[in-house]
Amino acid sequence: MNTKPQKKGIVPTMIDDAAQAKIETHPLRRGISVLEGSGGNIAVLTGKEGQLLIDSGFTASKARILEALNNLSADPITQLINTHWHVDHTDGNDWVHSAGATITAHENTKKHLSTSTRVEGWQYTFPPSPAGALPTTTFNDEHHVRHNDTNIELKYYGPAHTDSDISVVFEEADVIHVGDTLWNGTYPFIDYSTGGSIDGMIRATERNRSVVTDSTIVIPGHGPIGNKATLTEFRDMLTSIRNNVAALKKQGKSLSETIAAKPTAAYDAKWGQFLITAAFFVTLVYSGV
Ligand SMILES: [Zn+2]
Numbered sequence: 001m002n003t004k005p006q007k008k009g010i011v012p013t014m015i016d017d018a019a020q021a022k023i024e025t026h027p028l029r030r031g032i033s034v035l036e037g038s039g040g041n042i043a044v045l046t047g048k049e050g051q052l053l054i055d056s057g058f059t060a061s062k063a064r065i066l067e068a069l070n071n072l073s074a075d076p077i078t079q080l081i082n083t084h085w086h087v088d089h090t091d092g093n094d095w096v097h098s099a100g101a102t103i104t105a106h107e108n109t110k111k112h113l114s115t116s117t118r119v120e121g122w123q124y125t126f127p128p129s130p131a132g133a134l135p136t137t138t139f140n141d142e143h144h145v146r147h148n149d150t151n152i153e154l155k156y157y158g159p160a161h162t163d164s165d166i167s168v169v170f171e172e173a174d175v176i177h178v179g180d181t182l183w184n185g186t187y188p189f190i191d192y193s194t195g196g197s198i199d200g201m202i203r204a205t206e207r208n209r210s211v212v213t214d215s216t217i218v219i220p221g222h223g224p225i226g227n228k229a230t231l232t233e234f235r236d237m238l239t240s241i242r243n244n245v246a247a248l249k250k251q252g253k254s255l256s257e258t259i260a261a262k263p264t265a266a267y268d269a270k271w272g273q274f275l276i277t278a279a280f281f282v283t284l285v286y287s288g289v
Contacts, residue, residue: 162194190288
């Protein structure tokens with residue numbers, strides 16, 4: 001594991017969870033499945049050219065991820081795509097690369113993994129990743145991969161949850177992995193330290209809505225598999241809380257006064273039950289409006 005315990009917080013909590021978590025496999029369609037349980041959702045495309053993974057979870061879950069992959073197919077892992085640079089999506093890069101995979105990501109993913117990077121919202125400083133964990137192919141705007149008879153389109157969002165987020169579309173299957181631009185059923189983390197913002201999240205969500213249809217399967221970074229309705233509900237939650245927080249800030253309310261005014265009250269029962277509490281989410285939104 002390339003993360004050292006620092007102040008007990010979100011990152012150590014995520015690693016502890018991953019060390020114990022069961023990996024659940026959700027078959028979708030056309031050889032695509034999702035492994036849930038180790039950090040972000042991992043998508044897998046099986047086939048004769050080898051398994052292609054989207055995101056690598058936490059190294060603490062390696063044995064259970066391998067078991068789940070072996071249950072899907074006997075193919076070796078030949079390609080890995082990272083949706084963004086965060087540790088819960090890239091910690092396993094090193095072992096997946098050692099297993100034989102190339103790694104494709106946005107150029108800012110490589111940039112952040114290559115150096116010591118502080119995430120203020122997590123009160124955590126990540127050391128540079130080992131050389132084997134770094135992307136071997138990077139791009140800026142768009143990149144196309146043909147693998148296992150499937151066209152795969154990778155597209156940069158611009159600054160959203162971080163400054164390294166990409167969407168990955170499996171064209172024939174009509175499946176999209178939107179990384180951490182969508183957290184299904186929980187308030188999202190937004191990483192201002194590396195270019196994320198509430199307005200960037202809303203823009204990314206609008207783009208996600210505009211590229212899917214009612215039959216598209218939407219894989220979020222965290223939470224259960226969703227669809228266009230999930231994106232609409234998420235957009236409405238983000239927009240409403242953004243407007244509530246902006247109005248309070250405009251009235252001159254401090255952060256603690258804004259939290260006390262409960263601008264998320266209508267949403268907390270559904271969205272506030274995971275790592276990102278209502279107060280923390282208000283803090284993230286407040287700094288961006
Ligand atoms: Zn993330």
